[in-house]
Amino acid sequence: MEEILRLENIKKSYGSVIALDGVSISAGKGEFVSFLGPSGCGKTTMLRIIAGLSRADEGHVILEGRDITKLPPEKRAVNTVFQNYALFPHMTVEANIGYGLRVSGVKKAEIKEKTARMLELVRLDGVERKYPSQLSGGQKQRVAIARGLINSPKILLLDEPMGALDLQLRRHLGEEIKRIQKESGTTFIYITHDRDEAMNMSDKMVVMKDGRFVQEGTPQSIYDSPANVFVAGFIGLSNILHGSGLSGNRISISGRTINVGFETSENESIDICVRSEHVLVASAETEGGFPAVLRSKSYSGGFLRLSCVLENGEEITGVREDKCFDISPGERVFVHISGAHCTRLGGQAV
């Protein structure tokens, strides 16, 4: 894939607070890249540096092979959808969308035509003459996207565009954003703290923490093999277990041994994670089962989710398909962990 954007060792601090601690990344043409991280992890700072709204202390921003680190925002072929949309309150929807063309002196007829095309792309009809204060949150978001895309930027930056919307709208608008990205063929850089949004939309995902990139890859690869406990926890894999290595691909957890699919060595401390669909909870003791206490059970999507506590105090969640599992919380159960599906987490516990 042709590279469109490259960040080289970007550093930025505000006083003694380090917002970005030397991050580097590359994004391809037409890619949907999302940056996922808790608030304060530096993702908005990074976006602002790409847009030119903030200056990096160190490092370079390369757009299509050209160093744009020192260019002011108006000279960059990059546009932004702001978190609160930042629509111009004194302009109609039409004027908002056409703004980027108007300030660069494009002819009226062309502005009108392109604005109409943008309205079509974001599927907004009949609101051209309305003012932002008369629009719903979802409509404002579409106007902001249309306004950002009208200059045909190389990259559209989206700063938590769902932040101000309610849950029901999010899912639908997420699909819309993905469709708009595909139709326009523009590279999207999307910032969010919501893992579902990032998982559903991205071609590439970057997990951030404390001004650093913790892991990058496709949503699938990150989900399947999270680099460390932080990533595993952040993308919603709740089953993180601590054990110690034994010789010959075995680890010991809570006094029991399981065979795993990776190399282990004697006495090393190992963190593993296993998805709840690979954890089976049974009422009777069988070979290799971990004794545990059932803490709670809940139905979710046709499955019974069973949250248990192992003897060493660690929590583990498993699922069962049969809904007549008649053990109540507080009772004894046995947990089977599929060793083949355990992933080793790199890095230190966070």
Next chain:
Amino acid sequence: MKKGFFAALPMYIFTLFFVAVPLIYLAALSFMERNGVWGVDASFTLDNYRRISEPAYYGTFIFSLKLSLITTLVTALIGYPFGYLMSRCENGRLRACMLFLVILPFWTNALVRIYGFIILLRGNGLLYSLLKLAGYGGEQLSFLYTQPAVILGMVYALLPFMILTVYSSCSKLDPTVLEAARDLGASGFKGFVTVTLPLTADGLLSGIMLVFIPSMGLFFISDLMGGGKIIILGNLIKNQIMTAHDYPFAAALSVMMLIMMLVCLGAVRLLLGGGRKRGETR
């Protein structure tokens, strides 16, 4: 009767007695005739208005309007950037300090402050002495008692009103909207003209009103800074009342001044793009 009418009743009564009645009285007076030294004849005449069209009075109108327009323009040119920059100041303590300095002059009587200017600017006044210390060997200063001196006094007295109204409307401006303008390709100047200025026009407009209106009537400033040589509408009206005791003519002058102001402010409002037409909820 509409809900809330009774709650607002005191306001209606206040407005009726202190705004509507005096205005009607003034308007009625302007059609009456002067009688004796202090008296007024309750007859109907247009003579007072006819007198305004005499060159001497008509000329004062034009001159006063010109002086007020210059004052308002200068005040806006200084006050708008000042108010804007003050609202953008990120250092909270510095901002509070500037705000305090803007308000500070109100703690002293305006008349006293203008006298201060006279002491400063007089031919052989404080400024002259300082200049002499700095090696200036020229003649005594001749700035005081000129038209620019009157404008200086007016600008000085009215500037805080402009700064404060601009500051208050600029503080409400969302800075990300400006960033959006830059992001979409507007230069700093274009962003200012297309976004900042329209969004703070209401503050500028209030400032213009608060400066333009009094600047026609502040007769003590033109008296003191102009040495009695500069006559603005305020002086004219004051003289008609205090010296000539011609109430009907003073009333007619006041009514004409009122009309002139309304026309001017209407024009400014149109020019700045009537911000209230668009169903905005701010």
